[in-house]
Amino acid sequence: MSHQAQDFSLFRSGEVIPQALIDSQAFRSCFTYTDTQGTSSSWLTTCFVENLIFGTCNINKDANSFKTSNFSLKNPRSRVVIVSFLHGISFYNKTWVKYLGVESSFQGDENLSFFDLSTAEAPVDKLFKPVIAALKSSALPCTLILDHPELYFLTNQCSINEFMSQISYINSLANVLVSTFADANLIDLNETDSSTITHRQTEFLTKLYHRSQGIISIRPLETGRADDVTGTITVSKGSISFEDEAKNLETNEQQYLYLVNKEGFVKVFFR
Amino acid sequence: MAQSQPSLVLLNRLLSLKEPSHFLLCIDSLFQSSFHFTRELVRCLPKETPIIYLSFETINAPSFATDFLRCDQRSIQDISNNVSKLHKDSTSKKLVLIDSLNFIKNEELASFIRSIADPQTIVFGTYHQNIPRTSPAQSELKDIPPALSLLQFIASSIFEISPINVVENGINKEGTIEEEVMESYLSKLYLPRNICNRDTYKLILTNRRKSGRALIYKFKIDSQSHTFSVFTEEKDTDEQQPQTEADLLRSLTTFSLTTSSRQQQAKEQVDLPFLEAQSFGAGGAIVYEYEKDDDYDEDDPYEDPF
Numbered sequence: 384m385s386h387q388a389q390d391f392s393l394f395r396s397g398e399v400i401p402q403a404l405i406d407s408q409a410f411r412s413c414f415t416y417t418d419t420q421g422t423s424s425s426w427l428t429t430c431f432v433e434n435l436i437f438g439t440c441n442i443n444k445d446a447n448s449f450k451t452s453n454f455s456l457k458n459p460r461s462r463v464v465i466v467s468f469l470h471g472i473s474f475y476n477k478t479w480v481k482y483l484g485v486e487s488s489f490q491g492d493e494n495l496s497f498f499d500l501s502t503a504e505a506p507v508d509k510l511f512k513p514v515i516a517a518l519k520s521s522a523l524p525c526t527l528i529l530d531h532p533e534l535y536f537l538t539n540q541c542s543i544n545e546f547m548s549q550i551s552y553i554n555s556l557a558n559v560l561v562s563t564f565a566d567a568n569l570i571d572l573n574e575t576d577s578s579t580i581t582h583r584q585t586e587f588l589t590k591l592y593h594r595s596q597g598i599i600s601i602r603p604l605e606t607g608r609a610d611d612v613t614g615t616i617t618v619s620k621g622s623i624s625f626e627d628e629a630k631n632l633e634t635n636e637q638q639y640l641y642l643v644n645k646e647g648f649v650k651v652f653f654r
Numbered sequence: 655m656a657q658s659q660p661s662l663v664l665l666n667r668l669l670s671l672k673e674p675s676h677f678l679l680c681i682d683s684l685f686q687s688s689f690h691f692t693r694e695l696v697r698c699l700p701k702e703t704p705i706i707y708l709s710f711e712t713i714n715a716p717s718f719a720t721d722f723l724r725c726d727q728r729s730i731q732d733i734s735n736n737v738s739k740l741h742k743d744s745t746s747k748k749l750v751l752i753d754s755l756n757f758i759k760n761e762e763l764a765s766f767i768r769s770i771a772d773p774q775t776i777v778f779g780t781y782h783q784n785i786p787r788t789s790p791a792q793s794e795l796k797d798i799p800p801a802l803s804l805l806q807f808i809a810s811s812i813f814e815i816s817p818i819n820v821v822e823n824g825i826n827k828e829g830t831i832e833e834e835v836m837e838s839y840l841s842k843l844y845l846p847r848n849i850c851n852r853d854t855y856k857l858i859l860t861n862r863r864k865s866g867r868a869l870i871y872k873f874k875i876d877s878q879s880h881t882f883s884v885f886t887e888e889k890d891t892d893e894q895q896p897q898t899e900a901d902l903l904r905s906l907t908t909f910s911l912t913t914s915s916r917q918q919q920a921k922e923q924v925d926l927p928f929l930e931a932q933s934f935g936a937g938g939a940i941v942y943e944y945e946k947d948d949d950y951d952e953d954d955p956y957e958d959p960f
Contacts, residue, residue: 575789622687636847
């Protein structure tokens with residue numbers, strides 16, 4: 384008796400990031416993944432990096448799955464540019480050694496570049512200058528991962544519209560995956576005071592949702608803590624769909640339970 | 655059916671720009687965006703209609719757009735000047751599509767739309783109602799109404815889009831979700847799967863006639879098959895069935911007198927005190943337990959009333 388594979392996928396085709404999306408020259412996508420204090424999404428960022436470079440996904444198989452791929456860090460499916468406003472590269476290094484096979488002293492290279500903007504204070508119009516230069520100079524398709532960009536506008540004088548404008552511009556150069564916080568205390572749709580953190584984060588999230596093809600919500604269990612479940616992952620359609628060049632792509636709406644064990648290995652199950 | 659026909663004709667006439675409406679406002683939400691409805695509008699347009707797409711948030715220029723202008727870093731004056739220069743000599747009506755009116759300041763909204771819209775230029779703009787608004791105190795003009803109210807004043811037709819599978823509280827049907835539950839999801843910005851941004855959705859059309867009369871119609875739009883039909887409320891289908899107390903109370907007042915299925919479920923799970931007392935079959939019995947100081951005489955026939 385065969386069992387349905389309980390694999391994590393973002394697309395109806397069963398893939399996490401399909402080749403058609405990476406190869407598409409005219410169409411640029413945006414996916415938003417939200418997390419909370421208790422359910423960090425850093426493991427999913429590593430999972431996306433692995434999938435974009437190797438085409439494999441450790442949570443669907445095992446930690447060595449990247450070794451079976453035809454792609455490598457020198458010959459990737461897509462170049463990956465990570466812009467982190469939360470962590471330095473050392474935060475990811477340990478897991479990347481395990482799941483991407485890089486050296487422990489890895490500081491980024493041409494195909495997996497890392498920009499640490501956790502202490503950035505540059506004005507918003509100059510903030511992404513090196514990132515834009517990296518995206519423009521690449522001959523290979525690039526995918527950009529923005530790691531908690533809200534930390535910039537929450538700590539600097541910058542309007543959400545100005546910040547969104549920058550995101551729009553870099554999204555016009557590459558497919559974008561944005562991770563951001565969605566804790567309950569940061570969201571209030573009725574807050575009207577634009578100087579508060581709640582208003583700014585809610586405005587950012589709602590505007591981001593309206594330009595995303597898919598929303599991934601990583602949340603703790605509503606029923607409380609469990610030993611064998613860390614939380615839930617819900618993949619739902621964003622406000623816009625794929626069309627024209629990418630019309631055959633469709634977001635795979637699904638809900639999963641997931642467990643991050645002591646070794647940091649993640650397992651997902653259908654809900 | 656005969657009643658529904660004029661409303662469908664009106665909808666088709668509005669979408670094909672045959673009605674004298676200069677500004678069509680579309681109000682959408684995170685649960686159901688205007689993406690599919692905009693494509694329906696484009697499908698209904700006469701073939702030669704030039705479409706000027708003003709993008710405040712769209713990255714990919716849609717193939718149907720004759721002109722695609724990125725507006726996020728332009729001034730309102732600049733956008734307006736650019737639009738007026740485009741298709742100046744066109745004999746047919748032109749459509750200006752604005753993907754999000756939320757990015758325009760409150761105080762500039764009315765003048766911006768007035769500067770573009772005219773009998774030959776129809777403006778179709780989307781307003782995302784879930785994006786938090788900024789209080790007037792943060793704006794330069796303190797007494798200006800909120801953007802949505804202002805847009806509703808000046809729009810000649812309003813299209814309000816919502817998911818079709820969100821039902822009133824108290825209605826339980828497979829594949830649907832109650833308004834109350836959706837509101838709790840919205841407050842957490844959590845989008846449940848298989849509910850949001852579907853191909854089939856509900857549309858509430860408010861059309862303002864020149865006389866001042868406003869006509870309101872509800873439609874079910876299927877963007878997969880491109881069909882429009884009159885929306886019938888879920889409760890209409892159950893008319894033949896006897897009405898329950900909850901059904902009778904639902905439309906009685908503006909107060910919520912009914913209980914939702916979730917509340918009903920919670921209510922049923924509560925164990926009431928004195929369960930033993932409620933189990934009396936005969937009813938009306940008085941149970942008296944004697945205490946040590948009570949004076950009870952077994953020989954007295956009138957002492958024990960039972």
